[in-house]
Amino acid sequence: MSELAQLARPLIDQPLVERPDVSALRGRNRRRHSRRLTGLSVFLVVALAGAFGLTQLGNTAHKALATGGVHLASYFEASINVPDSTLAAVGLPASVSVPTRVTPTVATATTNQVVSYVGAEYCPYCAIQRWALLVALSQFGTFSSLSDQVLSSSSQVYPNLASWSFIGARYTSPYFTFDPTELTSSVPDGHGYYLPLEKMSAAQEVAYDHFDPQGGLPFVDLGNQFATIGASASPSVLEDLSLGQIGSSLSDPTSPVAQAVDGTANYLIAAMCTMITGTKPFICSMSMTTQALSVLYSGVPPAASTSSTNPPVQPPTNAPMSVWQKWSDEQHTFWERAAANYHRMTRPGCAVIKQVDVDSITYTKTTLGIPPGIKVWYLSVVDQCSHK
Amino acid sequence: MEPFESWYAREHPRMVATLLLATGDLDLATEGVDEACARALARWERVSVMEAPTGWAYSVALNHARRVARRRRLERTLLRRSVPQANVPAPAGEVWDLVAALPERQRQVVVLRHVADLKEAQIASVLNISRSTVSTTLRDAHQRLGSLLDDGVEITHANSNLDTKETTDV
Numbered sequence: 001m002s003e004l005a006q007l008a009r010p011l012i013d014q015p016l017v018e019r020p021d022v023s024a025l026r027g028r029n030r031r032r033h034s035r036r037l038t039g040l041s042v043f044l045v046v047a048l049a050g051a052f053g054l055t056q057l058g059n060t061a062h063k064a065l066a067t068g069g070v071h072l073a074s075y076f077e078a079s080i081n082v083p084d085s086t087l088a089a090v091g092l093p094a095s096v097s098v099p100t101r102v103t104p105t106v107a108t109a110t111t112n113q114v115v116s117y118v119g120a121e122y123c124p125y126c127a128i129q130r131w132a133l134l135v136a137l138s139q140f141g142t143f144s145s146l147s148d149q150v151l152s153s154s155s156q157v158y159p160n161l162a163s164w165s166f167i168g169a170r171y172t173s174p175y176f177t178f179d180p181t182e183l184t185s186s187v188p189d190g191h192g193y194y195l196p197l198e199k200m201s202a203a204q205e206v207a208y209d210h211f212d213p214q215g216g217l218p219f220v221d222l223g224n225q226f227a228t229i230g231a232s233a234s235p236s237v238l239e240d241l242s243l244g245q246i247g248s249s250l251s252d253p254t255s256p257v258a259q260a261v262d263g264t265a266n267y268l269i270a271a272m273c274t275m276i277t278g279t280k281p282f283i284c285s286m287s288m289t290t291q292a293l294s295v296l297y298s299g300v301p302p303a304a305s306t307s308s309t310n311p312p313v314q315p316p317t318n319a320p321m322s323v324w325q326k327w328s329d330e331q332h333t334f335w336e337r338a339a340a341n342y343h344r345m346t347r348p349g350c351a352v353i354k355q356v357d358v359d360s361i362t363y364t365k366t367t368l369g370i371p372p373g374i375k376v377w378y379l380s381v382v383d384q385c386s387h388k
Numbered sequence: 389m390e391p392f393e394s395w396y397a398r399e400h401p402r403m404v405a406t407l408l409l410a411t412g413d414l415d416l417a418t419e420g421v422d423e424a425c426a427r428a429l430a431r432w433e434r435v436s437v438m439e440a441p442t443g444w445a446y447s448v449a450l451n452h453a454r455r456v457a458r459r460r461r462l463e464r465t466l467l468r469r470s471v472p473q474a475n476v477p478a479p480a481g482e483v484w485d486l487v488a489a490l491p492e493r494q495r496q497v498v499v500l501r502h503v504a505d506l507k508e509a510q511i512a513s514v515l516n517i518s519r520s521t522v523s524t525t526l527r528d529a530h531q532r533l534g535s536l537l538d539d540g541v542e543i544t545h546a547n548s549n550l551d552t553k554e555t556t557d558v
Contacts, residue, residue: 002502004503005503011401012401019396019400019401028423
């Protein structure tokens, strides 16, 4: 062996970088494939625009593509074809939480053009957020494959909600990439957990750890500009409804399902519009989208929420401390009531809940838009997972 | 057919070390190796039956690293972004000090021969140059580095061809 080889030997025996999991390589392949499809989509859209004129294409191109040659179940078709007029009629309900504005960092830069979803099949909060994501994402691209029905866990709050899994979903958009991860199934593994399904990609995990340090599900990261942690609206609206009933309700702006799902989608759509550089689709110029954008940037919701099924809406970071203190008190009241009523709470991967308490945390510097010194209340759950 | 996992576990550290010394940039090296391994995973049925799967992976890794480096240069030109300096952490630093002075092609051939432990024919395939060019390049590097490369390397005389080419990925 040459001296050079001997000198280089420590580099091989003690690698400078950790070897990525095979699953991370698979995620890399998936993203490359998605980028290629995105490039192809851009080419097709440009070609179509040249042939038929940009003005005619604007609002309807993505919907034409969405149904072209692909057969999805009727409830999915209903979701991807929610009329713009319905979205406008639903607007921005006060019962829907406003996504949090976050600040991208160098560490999260690789997902700046990615809509990322981290959830689990057992999780009822993920069930309603999936519906809203489907409505919103369909405004910007095409789902060509969505899996069959799954039910949220039967042993959690809001049991057996009808939803589906993003596993196997194929989505193409000329604007951004969609990277969904379902961490676990809804099938208990017999040890207090649920059977695992997918792992986050390395880049997704960086953003998840950074923006969602408490590890809440579902986590939706919109290009590292905005994020939602947990459901944006109460999953209770989905109780006792089938997939078909939910799908058909989405186009009725007066239905509780549409208020929750389409209302959430309006915020998600506005956040997705911020990820687009260059010509934006027509939906981005609609009034409810521009209103939602205004709310996203200001953090001021259209009306104060005093709902008993949703936590109080977080004030903007620069709100007076008296407003923040009031929010903290309302939040405490909300979670106390929730802890008393909820016998079982959702927690990633855990099926057996032993105790539910309300605790608080106070940040020493502004975190997730919350100024220092403000008590942030949350549910503390003791379960089997804590002892495993 | 060897499972991908065992090939990956065995070759990854050596590939990163080789790319690091070939490019002088750990980020570039990691990016190139990860991309090559991801592509190998996606095509493992075809790659695993190649005569030299690892040689193919080096070819992909070097090409990808070259493309990323080119993109960075373009970004620097167009966007006036600051470009990271050579990122070669210890203990690679001292090895890098030895090979850094070599011209790029000589450095690539040297590390593929002595760190990746590829045969001359495999190096020729990886870099898309003739075997005689590999031999000539190794001989020139040998004159520069002297005893550091003494391991009975086979050296033949041939025409020099130091043009940088990209090989074709699978």
